[in-house]
Amino acid sequence: MDKILHVGSPQMGSVDKFVGLVRDIFDKNWFTNNGPYVQALEEQICKFLGVKHCVAVVNGTTGLQIAAKACGVTNDVVVPAFTFCATAHAYKWMGYNVHLCDIGLDHHINYGKLEEYLYQHPEIQAIVPVHIWGVPCDINGLTSIAKEHKVKLIYDAAHAFGSVYKDVMIGNFGDCEVFSFHATKIFNTFEGGAITTNNDKIAKRARELRNFGFTSQDEIGGLGINGKMHEISAAMGLINLERMPKVLVFHLYNYSLYKNRLQDTVAGIQLYQYPEGDKSNHAYMIIEIDSTYRDRTIEALVKEDILARRYFSPGLHRVAPYNAIYNSLWITDMISSRIIVLPTGLSVQKRHIDRICDIIERTMEGGL
Numbered sequence: 001m002d003k004i005l006h007v008g009s010p011q012m013g014s015v016d017k018f019v020g021l022v023r024d025i026f027d028k029n030w031f032t033n034n035g036p037y038v039q040a041l042e043e044q045i046c047k048f049l050g051v052k053h054c055v056a057v058v059n060g061t062t063g064l065q066i067a068a069k070a071c072g073v074t075n076d077v078v079v080p081a082f083t084f085c086a087t088a089h090a091y092k093w094m095g096y097n098v099h100l101c102d103i104g105l106d107h108h109i110n111y112g113k114l115e116e117y118l119y120q121h122p123e124i125q126a127i128v129p130v131h132i133w134g135v136p137c138d139i140n141g142l143t144s145i146a147k148e149h150k151v152k153l154i155y156d157a158a159h160a161f162g163s164v165y166k167d168v169m170i171g172n173f174g175d176c177e178v179f180s181f182h183a184t185k186i187f188n189t190f191e192g193g194a195i196t197t198n199n200d201k202i203a204k205r206a207r208e209l210r211n212f213g214f215t216s217q218d219e220i221g222g223l224g225i226n227g228k229m230h231e232i233s234a235a236m237g238l239i240n241l242e243r244m245p246k247v248l249v250f251h252l253y254n255y256s257l258y259k260n261r262l263q264d265t266v267a268g269i270q271l272y273q274y275p276e277g278d279k280s281n282h283a284y285m286i287i288e289i290d291s292t293y294r295d296r297t298i299e300a301l302v303k304e305d306i307l308a309r310r311y312f313s314p315g316l317h318r319v320a321p322y323n324a325i326y327n328s329l330w331i332t333d334m335i336s337s338r339i340i341v342l343p344t345g346l347s348v349q350k351r352h353i354d355r356i357c358d359i360i361e362r363t364m365e366g367g368l
Contacts, residue, residue, distance in 0.1 A: 129155055
C-alpha cells in the first residue's frame with residue numbers, strides 16, 4: 001500500500017479554517033465552561049438533526065452515564081452483548097446491574113430475548129439499544145416494548161450520526177440518544193459526544209449533570225460530574241459538520257465499490273447489507289467470513305498495511321467482568337467470530353478498495 005489504511009481513520013475539514021477558529025479561541029481567552037463554540041456546535045447539530053436539544057459532552061461514554069441520570073435511571077439496564085464495551089462499561093462503572101442481551105441475525109438487539117429479560121427482571125429501568133454500524137434499530141418496535149414495560153429508552157447512537165429512520169434523523173428518538181464524536185467516528189470533535197433529545201426536562205437535567213450539578217452560577221442542585229466539552233473540540237466539530245453531506249456521499253460510494261467487488265463474487269463471504277429504505281451513514285464496511293478463514297484473512301490484509309479489525313470479538317458476555325455471569329449467547333458468539341471491518345472513509349480510494357478485495361479473494365481461494 002502507498003499508506004497504512006486504518007479502520008476509522010480521522011476525517012476532518014479545512015486545517016486552515018480550524019487554526020483560524022483556534023486563534024479566535026485564544027483571543028477570547030475562553031477555553032471551556034459552555035463557551036461560544038460549544039454553544040454554536042450544539043445549535044448547528046440541532047439544525048442538522050432537526051432535534052430540539054443537543055447537550056455536548058466530553059465523550060460518548062460520559063454521555064451515556066449523564067443520559068441515564070437525566071432520565072431518572074438509577075440501576076438495572078439492558079444492553080446488547082454485541083457492542084463496544086463502553087455501552088456496558090459506562091453503567092457497570094456506576095455500580096448499575098448490566099443485563100446483556102443476545103442479538104438477532106441483523107446484528108441488532110434480539111427483541112424476543114429482550115422481552116424475556118424484561119419479564120424476568122422487572123427491576124430493569126432502561127433499555128439501551130445500539131444503532132449498530134449506523135443502521136437504525138427497529139425504533140417503532142422498541143418504542144412499543146419500552147412503553148409496555150414502562151422503562152426508559154436510551155439509544156447508543158455512537159455509530160449513527162447522519163443516519164435516518166423513516167425520514168427522521170437519528171437523534172430524535174427514545175427518551176434521548178447519545179452520540180460519540182471520537183476521532184474514529186464518521187463525525188468527530190477529536191474526542192467528544194452529545195446527548196440529543198426533544199424532552200425539555202431531560203435536556204435541562206443533562207446540562208446540570210455535565211457541570212457538577214450546578215443549577216445556577218452559585219447553586220448546586222445535586223450530584224453531578226465534569227462532563228463538559230471544551231472549545232477546541234467544538235471548533236473541530238464545527239468545521240467537520242460543514243462537510244458532513246460530502247462525507248456521507250463518499251461513504252456510500254465506497255460501500256458501492258466494495259459491494260460490486262465482493263457481493264455474490266467471492267465464495268464464503270457475506271457482505272453486510274445496508275437497508276435500502278432507511279438511510280444509513282455507511283460509516284462501517286462489514287463482511288462476514290467463516291470463522292476458519294476470518295483470522296487468516298485479517299493477517300493477510302495486515303501484512304499489506306491494511307489494518308482490518310475484528311468487531312466485537314468476543315462478545316461482551318465473554319469478557320470481564322461479565323463472563324462470570326453469562327455462558328453462551330449463541331448469535332452473538334456466531335457473529336462475533338465472523339466479522340471483519342474493512343477501511344473506508346475519505347482516506348480510502350478506489351485503488352485501495354481494489355487491492356483490499358484482491359487480497360480477500362486470493363486468501364479465500366487459498367492463494368496467500
